[in-house]
Amino acid sequence: MMIINLDSAGGGTAPGDAATAVHAENLTVVRGPHTVLRGLDFTVPRGQITGLLGPSGCGKSTLMRAIVGTQAKVTGTLDVLGSPAGHPTLRTRIGYVTQAPSVYDDLTVRQNLDYFAGILAPGRASADRRHEDVTRAIADVDLTTHADALAGNLSGGQRSRVSLAVALLGTPELLVLDEPTVGLDPVLRRDLWNLFHDIAVQREATLLISSHVMDEAERCHRLLLMREGEILADDTPDALRTRTHSETVEAAFLHLVDEAAAAGRRKETNR
Amino acid sequence: MSTTTSTAPPTTPAPTSALNASRTLATAARVLRQLRHDPRSIAMMILIPCVMLFLLRYVFDGSPRTFDSIGASLLGIFPLITMFLVTSIATLRERTSGTLERLLAMPLGKGDLIAGYALAFGTLAIIQSALATGLALWFLDLDVTGSPWLLLLVALLDALLGTALGLFVSAFAASEFQAVQFMPAVIFPQLLLCGLFTPRDNMHPALEAVSNVLPMSYAVDGMNEVLHHTDMTAAFVRDALIVAGCALLVLGLGAATLRRRTV
Numbered sequence: 001m002m003i004i005n006l007d008s009a010g011g012g013t014a015p016g017d018a019a020t021a022v023h024a025e026n027l028t029v030v031r032g033p034h035t036v037l038r039g040l041d042f043t044v045p046r047g048q049i050t051g052l053l054g055p056s057g058c059g060k061s062t063l064m065r066a067i068v069g070t071q072a073k074v075t076g077t078l079d080v081l082g083s084p085a086g087h088p089t090l091r092t093r094i095g096y097v098t099q100a101p102s103v104y105d106d107l108t109v110r111q112n113l114d115y116f117a118g119i120l121a122p123g124r125a126s127a128d129r130r131h132e133d134v135t136r137a138i139a140d141v142d143l144t145t146h147a148d149a150l151a152g153n154l155s156g157g158q159r160s161r162v163s164l165a166v167a168l169l170g171t172p173e174l175l176v177l178d179e180p181t182v183g184l185d186p187v188l189r190r191d192l193w194n195l196f197h198d199i200a201v202q203r204e205a206t207l208l209i210s211s212h213v214m215d216e217a218e219r220c221h222r223l224l225l226m227r228e229g230e231i232l233a234d235d236t237p238d239a240l241r242t243r244t245h246s247e248t249v250e251a252a253f254l255h256l257v258d259e260a261a262a263a264g265r266r267k268e269t270n271r
Numbered sequence: 272m273s274t275t276t277s278t279a280p281p282t283t284p285a286p287t288s289a290l291n292a293s294r295t296l297a298t299a300a301r302v303l304r305q306l307r308h309d310p311r312s313i314a315m316m317i318l319i320p321c322v323m324l325f326l327l328r329y330v331f332d333g334s335p336r337t338f339d340s341i342g343a344s345l346l347g348i349f350p351l352i353t354m355f356l357v358t359s360i361a362t363l364r365e366r367t368s369g370t371l372e373r374l375l376a377m378p379l380g381k382g383d384l385i386a387g388y389a390l391a392f393g394t395l396a397i398i399q400s401a402l403a404t405g406l407a408l409w410f411l412d413l414d415v416t417g418s419p420w421l422l423l424l425v426a427l428l429d430a431l432l433g434t435a436l437g438l439f440v441s442a443f444a445a446s447e448f449q450a451v452q453f454m455p456a457v458i459f460p461q462l463l464l465c466g467l468f469t470p471r472d473n474m475h476p477a478l479e480a481v482s483n484v485l486p487m488s489y490a491v492d493g494m495n496e497v498l499h500h501t502d503m504t505a506a507f508v509r510d511a512l513i514v515a516g517c518a519l520l521v522l523g524l525g526a527a528t529l530r531r532r533t534v
């Protein structure tokens with residue numbers, strides 16, 4: 001196992017704890033001939049933004065799919081909001097955004113959100129709440145002026161924001177966002193990160209956000225650094241930099257990769 | 272960390288049952304709304320059967336008897352083919368765009384999704400069949416002994432069967448190209464063996480046996496029962512039940528291909 005667990009000040013949460021959003025023990029995922037995740041142990045605390053960072057293909061998306069409950073062939077322990085991952089009661093409590101925007105191109109922004117809201121809170125009784133929810137979600141991602149545009153006619157960045165808005169419906173307790181800021185301009189990225197912080201603080205939600213851009217790491221409360229299906233570090237950005245005597249999280253990540261390689265692996269880690 | 276008070280209302284998790292009426296209706300409304308943004312597709316779905324019947328009427332200008340039997344059969348076959356194509360492409364798009372994964376990560380039952388699709392395309396099939404049947408009966412002099420309502424009923428069951436087959440094969444298609452190729456693979460053999468070209472009992476016994484297990488044969492048989500008899504015959508009831516049963520069976524198989532967890 002290649003886990004360097006740097007236990008820091010905020011850490012040390014036990015499974016089943018009210019302060020724990022996600023808890024994994026020996027989490028392994030196999031896809032075809034490849035073992036994509038190799039016996040991961042980690043904990044994501046509630047009410048914070050945890051960044052999931054690592055190079056493309058290191059298993060970030062697979063880990064997120066396992067947490068959301070859409071990944072097959074998951075072994076080990078994986079508890080999400082106190083229930084096993086994929087439990088039916090979790091389906092209204094988790095918002096999930098895939099890397100590629102998953103919305104209907106032949107519906108308008110509002111029609112997309114109306115439909116998904118109708119799935120989350122069905123029935124005539126919740127019609128008012130649905131309307132409020134949809135309007136707020138569109139405003140959250142700054143698409144109010146495009147609410148009646150067809151999703152297929154929007155730019156790539158706008159479409160991914162429609163996808164994000166769907167995940168914000170119904171006030172989820174856990175938001176799992178797979179590279180939500182990819183391809184967005186700096187102003188929009190800053191606005192979205194401000195929104196993520198608002199969601200964590202005001203709506204008391206937990207956010208798990210993946211990225212392969214290391215400078216976004218500085219905006220997270222905690223970081224999970226991944227490489228080749230294993231977790232290199234689980235810590236706060238500050239503690240990571242201090243421990244590795246690095247200026248940036250990127251430098252810390254490279255330091256940890258070199259350290260792991262130099263530690264003289266008994267097994268080859270390449271696939 | 273979080274110091275501000277929460278303004279979010281407590282969310283009551285909605286139960287996920289096998290079939291939820293509002294979720295099914297929301298899905299059907301969404302599918303129809305998608306189609307509404309594509310008026311050309313709607314126009315083609317509704318007009319092409321009418322144009323084909325019109326064409327056929329004058330192809331068999333000299334033998335109105337032939338037009339009667341082929342025309343009645345086609346009234347059952349058109350909705351099946353149209354709904355097969357539309358559903359297989361629509362559900363394939365749902366699978367490839369990631370919206371299916373998103374929906375199945377939400378509290379949507381598989382039955383809700385399938386019933387929603389069946390409801391939406393069934394509505395469309397009613398419009399299509401009503402126009403085609405009306406045109407055939409009143410303008411093209413299709414001579415039917417039985418009630419036009421029974422023709423419409425068979426057409427609707429055929430549409431349901433087409434939706435079911437389309438939904439099922441979309442699970443085995445990785446692209447639109449493959450999905451379209453399922454039409455000659457799944458529909459053409461049934462078309463050849465259903466009795467449209469030659470009565471089924473004139474076929475080679477082996478082919479007749481095959482045609483006996485293909486649902487489209489019963490759709491065409493049912494249409495012919497209406498063509499020749501004034502009342503609802505026992506054979507008609509049997510044919511209609513077989514088509515409906517096949518549609519439900521294939522819908523069930525289609526539901527089994529929707530998986531919440533994928534590799």
